[in-house]
Amino acid sequence: MSKNIKLMQGNEACIEAALMVGMRFYAGYPITPSTELAELSAEKLPYYGGKFIQMEDEIAGIAAAIGGSLAGLKSMTATSGPGFSLKQENIGYAMIAEVPLVIVNVQRGGPSTGLPTSPAQGDIMQAKWGTHGDHPVIALSPESVPETFELTIRAFNLAEKYRTPVMLLTDEIVGHMREKIEIPAIEEIEIFNRLKPIEGKEYLPYKIEEGDIVPRMASYGEGYRYHVTGLFHDETGFPSNSSENAELMLNHLMSKVEDNLDDIITYEEYMIEDAEFLIVAYGSTSRTARSAVKILRQEGIKVGMFRPITIWPSPEKRLREISKNIKNILVAEMNLGQYVYEIQRIVKSNSEVYHIGRANGEVLMPSEIVTKVKEVL
């Protein structure tokens, strides 16, 4: 069979992958630079029997997507900075109600309306802490068009498996650039579908069956007639005020992610075997960092790159291990210092941590990273 090779935008690859993994519901609101995600969903979903709806605002976009998921369809919404801010409350809702959902944030310059057509990586901490209260977060960050495809599939699979909203944090560069991509055949794609209630057994909507990670999920209309709320609730799904129950529930929400880090976390190590200096970069900035590594290596400087692909939860264990042999770490990102705090927290006194970044809509150049590395050395 001939290979299916295409030239595609990141945003296009995202929808291509979403349709292949089974996304059948999209609700959103137009916002640059994520609009292609809505436009392509609107065009293509009806051919698959799926549904697209342009809602009246960003909040309604995620709300309807949660509704779509409760009705049994794999659902998605997409946005950018200002819309990501507006969606935060309902992101928390999906977390506490354990509703599978994929939220794509094609990051642009902020704060506020900021730089709508320029890239940024300024929503890294918002992805983690944007909605109130304690909660687990899964966020993935692709560096290329093919990886956008791959991580979109992964985002849906993780959302279904762990019954939680999963964020795909791309940026204007990855979303809009065109690259060669080989689209795999459907049978080559691993697809995870949410577990359904065990037939014939009493169904408690938030009870975790033995051997399962999360409660099994019935769709509305299938006959289970259960209750979903954003309040703390017990196994029955009904609200509970008890602090013991709240603690149990929070422990479950946190541990379903924290106990499965090996399944959730992926990262890339580039030329780190003999590295004495480490650059940490993610998303489109890692492309710049990779070039910088190549330049520095040609000059005999032993530098490598560590690239978190799963941004949250952070690849803490592996990075701490690597940092034992690394004197200096430079975190490169398109913001004025966000993920650098996470890296400092992880490596503690193992390494000195430096930062290079900006948030004016211009990407970092390899030469700037090279200069910064030499400055530190």
Next chain:
Amino acid sequence: MTAKDRKVIINKDWCKGCGICVAFCPKNVLALDHHDKIEVANRDACILCGQCELRCPDFAIWLGGEADE
């Protein structure tokens, strides 16, 4: 169940004593007891119109048969 088997039934545990059913009963069948809970004071006058059931905010009074008691 024939109409004649039906009667006003009260669940005092759910009654919050708002007095709405007492006020809008057209035949003055109902009253609040000394705990401010609803009671049937004059069963013979009841015409089974169901106004009490319609307007009870607490589902504490209804027309039913013996099986419902």
Next chain:
Amino acid sequence: MSSTLISNYFREANLPHIWCPGCSNGIVTRALVKAIDELGLDKNKVTVVSGIGCSSRAPGYLDFNTLHTTHGRALAFATGLKLANPDLEVIVITGDGDVSAIGGNHLIHAARRNINITTIVFNNNIYGMTGGQYSPTTPTHALGTTAPHGNIDKPFDITQLAAAAGATYAARTTSYHVNQLIKYIKKGIENKGFSLIEAASICPTYYGRKNKSGSAVKMMEFLRDNYIDIKAYDKLPDDKKIGKETMGEFKEITLPEYTDEYLRLIENLKGAEK
């Protein structure tokens, strides 16, 4: 121990409910269930969605598919559910603050789409859950904890707002006129499109105390004596209209329904090149 209606449609283990003595939320909730019972709807398909507030606690008591969402967003969640599975009979329970303040945008757009959702508004003219702040339907000059010197805002007419925005069925009655309320809810559910039924309600605890409206009984009497059918109201001389409120069916028309149109779109594309 309860009536057949309650035991058939309520989650009795969760009763008695949390509402205050004399609060009309129970009356309106029962009216909704009575309408569902009279229509003989399939409980497994009935899906009741609410936002945040006193009335939005109702779904927790009802033995249907129930969804208690975030403040103001019930109609947006409900839109997703209905579009994803048009077989669901989607009913939204909401309050005046939930649907016309924080959720006002969702209300007008759900109405505009004419999506087949029936919205029941429990309008008690106050934010009850948070302790009596004025809402978009609090009358001018009335008191609330955030209008301690009298409300200087003008109130919304939610039913007329929905009608103007595109609802194909819009009606208002009160929690006193329960048989009429049941009738309107039935017509709303049967209407293939967006329906809104506003139930003028009473909050003796917050609105009533603050405004010296008297007991729950007195407030019910006010509903009985001051709500007039819109057709009769229109014939009144101007001086007789003062202090009166309108009820009745404000809109009843037929227009294409949103999920039907979407399914037609899918059908039309069948066999076409993807």
